[in-house]
Amino acid sequence: MNEAEFSHGPVATIGAGVRAAPALKSGLSLTLVLALIGSAGRVVGPVVVQQAIDRGMDIEGGLAVDTSFISRLCLIGLACLLVTGLAQRAAVKRLGHRSEEALFGLRSRLFEHVHRLSLEDHNDERRGALVARVTSDVETLSQFFSWGGFAFILNGALTIVVSAVMLSYDWILAVTAIVVSAPLYLVLRRVQRRLVAAYDAVRAANGRVLGTAGEIINGAETLFAYRCGPEFAGRVAEATAERRRAQTRASLIGAFLFPSGEVFGTLAISAVVIVGVWRGEAGGLTAGALVGFVFLTYRLLEPIAELTEVLDQTQTAIAGLRRVLGILAIPVGPLPPSDPIPLPRGPLDIVVDDVSFRYRPRGDEAEEAPALRNVDVTIKAGTRVAIVGETGSGKTTLGRLLARFSDPTVGDVRIGGVSLRRIDNDELRRSVVVVPQEPFLFDDTIIANVGFARPGIGRDDVTACVDSLGLTDWITSLTDGLDTQVGNRGSALSAGERQLVALIRAAVVDPPILVLDEATSSVDPGTEVSIARALDMLSRNRTTISIAHRLSTAARADRVIVLADGRVVQDGPHDRLVVQPGPYARMYADWIESTSVTESTSLTETDGRG
Numbered sequence: 001m002n003e004a005e006f007s008h009g010p011v012a013t014i015g016a017g018v019r020a021a022p023a024l025k026s027g028l029s030l031t032l033v034l035a036l037i038g039s040a041g042r043v044v045g046p047v048v049v050q051q052a053i054d055r056g057m058d059i060e061g062g063l064a065v066d067t068s069f070i071s072r073l074c075l076i077g078l079a080c081l082l083v084t085g086l087a088q089r090a091a092v093k094r095l096g097h098r099s100e101e102a103l104f105g106l107r108s109r110l111f112e113h114v115h116r117l118s119l120e121d122h123n124d125e126r127r128g129a130l131v132a133r134v135t136s137d138v139e140t141l142s143q144f145f146s147w148g149g150f151a152f153i154l155n156g157a158l159t160i161v162v163s164a165v166m167l168s169y170d171w172i173l174a175v176t177a178i179v180v181s182a183p184l185y186l187v188l189r190r191v192q193r194r195l196v197a198a199y200d201a202v203r204a205a206n207g208r209v210l211g212t213a214g215e216i217i218n219g220a221e222t223l224f225a226y227r228c229g230p231e232f233a234g235r236v237a238e239a240t241a242e243r244r245r246a247q248t249r250a251s252l253i254g255a256f257l258f259p260s261g262e263v264f265g266t267l268a269i270s271a272v273v274i275v276g277v278w279r280g281e282a283g284g285l286t287a288g289a290l291v292g293f294v295f296l297t298y299r300l301l302e303p304i305a306e307l308t309e310v311l312d313q314t315q316t317a318i319a320g321l322r323r324v325l326g327i328l329a330i331p332v333g334p335l336p337p338s339d340p341i342p343l344p345r346g347p348l349d350i351v352v353d354d355v356s357f358r359y360r361p362r363g364d365e366a367e368e369a370p371a372l373r374n375v376d377v378t379i380k381a382g383t384r385v386a387i388v389g390e391t392g393s394g395k396t397t398l399g400r401l402l403a404r405f406s407d408p409t410v411g412d413v414r415i416g417g418v419s420l421r422r423i424d425n426d427e428l429r430r431s432v433v434v435v436p437q438e439p440f441l442f443d444d445t446i447i448a449n450v451g452f453a454r455p456g457i458g459r460d461d462v463t464a465c466v467d468s469l470g471l472t473d474w475i476t477s478l479t480d481g482l483d484t485q486v487g488n489r490g491s492a493l494s495a496g497e498r499q500l501v502a503l504i505r506a507a508v509v510d511p512p513i514l515v516l517d518e519a520t521s522s523v524d525p526g527t528e529v530s531i532a533r534a535l536d537m538l539s540r541n542r543t544t545i546s547i548a549h550r551l552s553t554a555a556r557a558d559r560v561i562v563l564a565d566g567r568v569v570q571d572g573p574h575d576r577l578v579v580q581p582g583p584y585a586r587m588y589a590d591w592i593e594s595t596s597v598t599e600s601t602s603l604t605e606t607d608g609r610g
């Protein structure tokens with residue numbers, strides 16, 4: 001898939017991610033310094049204890065305590081805690097701000113990019129996948145930023161500070177503590193991996209239980225009819241038992257995980273104390289430093305547990321980032337020209353100049369077969385042309401190229417003598433309108449659904465358009481007229497009524513060129529009449545290309561172009577083509593036959609109001 005094109009290693013992925021979301025990098029060094037200072041707060045305690053023992057007390061001299069020194073020490077300690085606490089707070093705040101800013105930037109960039117993708121990347125299956133990516137992968141990143149990223153930086157800083165203080169006290173003891181603690185990292189990492197796998201197994205088993213149980217409930221009647229309920233019930237029992245085994249296993253691993261930190265803690269402290277006592281004061285190690293070391297060793301173990309957990313999350317986040325970058329790597333659709341050429345006024349002719357078009361391959365497919373091959377037609381301004389052909393012959397594709405939803409792979413499309421590639425976006429939008437096969441309505445009123453097509457249009461203009469299409473009676477028959485809410489995807493209207501709204505939407509733009517992709521869904525006879533009349537009005541005085549599924553539309557057109565397998569195979573007026581032996585005559589004969597069959601049943605059909 002195109003989306004998977006970004007397949008670099010983790011470091012390159014993070015690098016590209018930072019480039020895609022530059023907010024991550026801005027002010028990062030100061031944040032890191034603040035995090036380091038903040039982490040220093042965690043070693044204030046051990047250092048104060050060490051200083052108090054070594055310099056505030058005289059153990060050999062009968063435990064004399066220098067109270068004034070210790071009070072000063074405590075005050076200094078408190079001040080340090082205050083400063084480091086503030087630094088930590090600032091670091092966390094900066095990290096939070098930056099990551100929110102970065103995510104916001106990334107989300108906006110993604111949506112903008114998806115929006116600019118060529119329509120060929122917008123077919124249904126891809127649209128779903130893209131939306132899922134933009135939402136779920138950015139969510140993964142957001143989770144990482146809100147915890148994993150912090151944990152990484154703060155715990156990393158803590159490890160550095162603790163190790164540095166340890167080394168400054170006594171390097172042999174420091175190495176001992178680090179070497180004894182290190183295996184904890186490996187153990188935790190292994191156990192956590194297993195734990196994640198075990199919980200995945202639990203989730204999968206759970207899914208199977210729900211799946212089999214749901215199937216039995218939904219298929220109860222069928223099972224009853226064949227008297228095989230008990231057999232299916234056995235499957236549920238099996239799935240449940242499997243779930244129990246998976247859960248037990250996960251709990252056992254979890255039970256092992258929790259005490260391992262304790263065990264390693266004890267081991268590390270014992271090692272430190274043994275080595276420390278063995279070295280003794282002869283080795284230059286004071287009593288205070290040894291006690292301080294015990295505390296520091298605990299501090300060293302703390303971040304390990306968190307870091308191992310974070311590593312898993314990091315891997316998920318990098319995978320998410322990789323997919324997000326993959327989306328940004330998909331080339332965008334046709335770009336507006338930098339030096340547009342204005343279109344002539346009045347009706348526009350269309351020249352499709354030896355056009356071939358190939359959709360971008362999906363998945364691992366080597367190459368998509370061309371949807372259009374060497375299509376070469378000239379349409380005179382003001383004519384009504386019907387394009388017909390079997391399903392998949394390339395009609396919709398040709399219609400899309402006329403409105404520059406994509407650029408032809410080979411060849412050029414010109415309107416009014418100007419290549420579509422040289423026409424400014426706004427001008428193109430005003431000049432060519434496509435009424436798609438399945439018009440989309442937004443969850444809003446009718447007037448909002450047509451008004452957006454021509455920004456700034458007034459209510460009176462819309463009413464005039466409705467009137468010019470002969471739809472005033474229909475609009476007034478609706479409860480709220482033009483202010484009727486159409487519901488989600490226009491579900492409050494019937495399929496035919498949705499088409500009527502789409503026709504009004506095209507009429508408000510009043511384009512010189514109109515491409516109508518006729519709907520295939522059946523519509524009740526009353527609405528059918530309204531649609532036909534509105535279409536007739538709409539196609540007056542403009543160049544109209546109708547992609548005709550009903551051959552009655554083709555019969556009314558000035559000219560019929562027949563496509564087969566992406567090629568123009570017949571071209572001429574209906575009256576001539578229908579008597580010529582060839583695909584059109586066959587299609588027409590089939591159509592006449594099918595309508596005489598459906599006509600007798602259509603009165604009993606409903607209009608699919610949903």
Ligand SMILES: Nc1ncnc2c1ncn2[C@@H]1O[C@H](COP(=O)(O)OP(=O)(O)OP(=O)(O)O)[C@@H](O)[C@H]1O
Nearest residue numbers: 120123359371389390391392393394395396397398
């Ligand atoms: N977005 C897409 N990505 C890849 N291939 C596509 C895409 N849309 C259409 N095709 C392919 O291009 C060819 C032409 O499709 P097109 O939709 O233009 O046919 P059509 O004549 O409009 O068919 P119908 O009568 O069913 O509407 C078909 O083989 C189709 O599978």
Ligand SMILES: [Mg+2]
Nearest residue numbers: 395396397437
């Ligand atoms: Mg089509």
